[in-house]
Amino acid sequence: MSDYSSQTQCVRLGRAPEKHHGAVNIPPYYQSTRMFPTLEALETARFGDADNPPYGTCGTPTTLALRHALAELEGAKHAWLSPSGLTAVTAAILAVVKSGDHILIPDTSYGPTRHFAKDALARFGVTADVYDPMLGADIARVMKPNTRLVVVESPGSITMEVQDIPAIAAVAHKAGALVLADSTWAAPLLWKPFDLGVDISAWAATKYAGGHADVLMGVVSARDDAVLEQISNQHAEMGLCSNGQDAYLVLRGLRTLHVRMKQHEKAALEMATWLQTLPQVERVLHPALPSCPGHEVWKRDFSGSNGLFSILIKDAPKAAIANMLDNMKLFGMGYSWGGFESLILPFKPKTLRTASDWQHDGWLIRLHIGLDNVDDLKQDLLEGFERLEKTVGAGVIPA
Ligand SMILES: *Cc1c(COP(=O)(O)O)cnc(C)c1O
Secondary structure, eight states, X not given: OTTSOHHHHHHHTTOOGGGTTTOSSOOOOOOSBOOOSSHHHHHHOOTTOTTSOSBGGGOOHHHHHHHHHHHHHHTOSEEEEESSHHHHHHHHHHHHOOTTOEEEEETTOOHHHHHIIIIIGGGGTOEEEEEOTTOGGGGGGGOOTTEXXXXXXXXXXXXXXXXXXXXHHHHHHHTTOEEXXXXXXXXXXXXXXXXXXXXXXEEETTTTTTOSSOOOOEEEEEOXXXXXXXXXXXXXXXXXXXOHHHHXXXXXXXXXXXXXXXXXXXXXXXXXXXXXXXXXXXXXXXXXXXXXXXXXXXXXXXXXXXXXXXXXXXXXOHHHHHHHHHTOSSOBOOSOOOXXXXXXXXXXXXXGOSSSOOOOOSEEEEEEOOSSOHHHHHHHHHHHHHHHHHHHHTSSSOX
């Protein structure tokens, strides 16, 4: 399907009506055991063979269809599934490090990735340092002789800095290190990570690929054969896999992924541009707007944006923020993003940083613009800002 646009690929990849009684969708195979008719057939099945798996953990018709589809969409050679985005990232790290190695992770990492790198890996003799995500080629300054892996995540979680991945990859590769991207923001549609120097892409299909806040799934993909073998072994050794039901739901999500993404992109850009004009908003952090650090790099490396961005507002007491957020009518409070629902969460980024400066003392509010009508969402936010200002202004709570 590589001759077709990603729009057509989303609709067509991973379907095989001729093998499934003409059904448009491959049904969810609920399968642990695969039975073989002969000893010879039994002995030819191999874990790493995506077309001839020996057992349910290694693939079923549904999970294999999804793996092929996702690999092709992202420009990878193969993709593996796991039970969550976080297991995808942690399995990918474990696949390529050994005791004595050092890894680098950006200060804007997804929080649990950071905990894994700093705490869990230390128990196995792997050390991790956190670096300023805007270092680019200056990543050379924080590389060590035993640095085996540089993790990138672009745009960064919560604060949205866009990293210069080709520059980082050039330095990493020269030093013999691999580059692992947490591709969740872009995957699988908004970039081609392997063309930018990424060796391993790990991401949460939980977000846009699933798209309906009802599936948890991780994906690891790669292009290089040596790396693919390490990832394949890691998944086999740990028994990491997904199941027919979830794979079915993500395949179903894929069919509308392209049109949903276009709508999320359009609505979020309209909201972000509008928010720039509000007096309450000090800065909008959206990769497609010049006010986002790394915007120029985003223009060079990505083909579009999605529904996720952040805004910075003045400091206010927690009770005032609570009055704003507790009473939103359309935006819901909750982790994750990428579904049809609109979400809002407050953060204090200063408390999350260890390797890079965060000057702003106020609140960061992360928004996910779902598939609601944009005018309705604007009204919800306007009323929220009014509640915030009223709570502060009433003097009930000193600002
Ligand atoms: C959500 C997310 C994950 C984890 O995905 P889960 O499926 O929720 O475990 C990892 N990385 C990033 C950047 C994410 O946003």
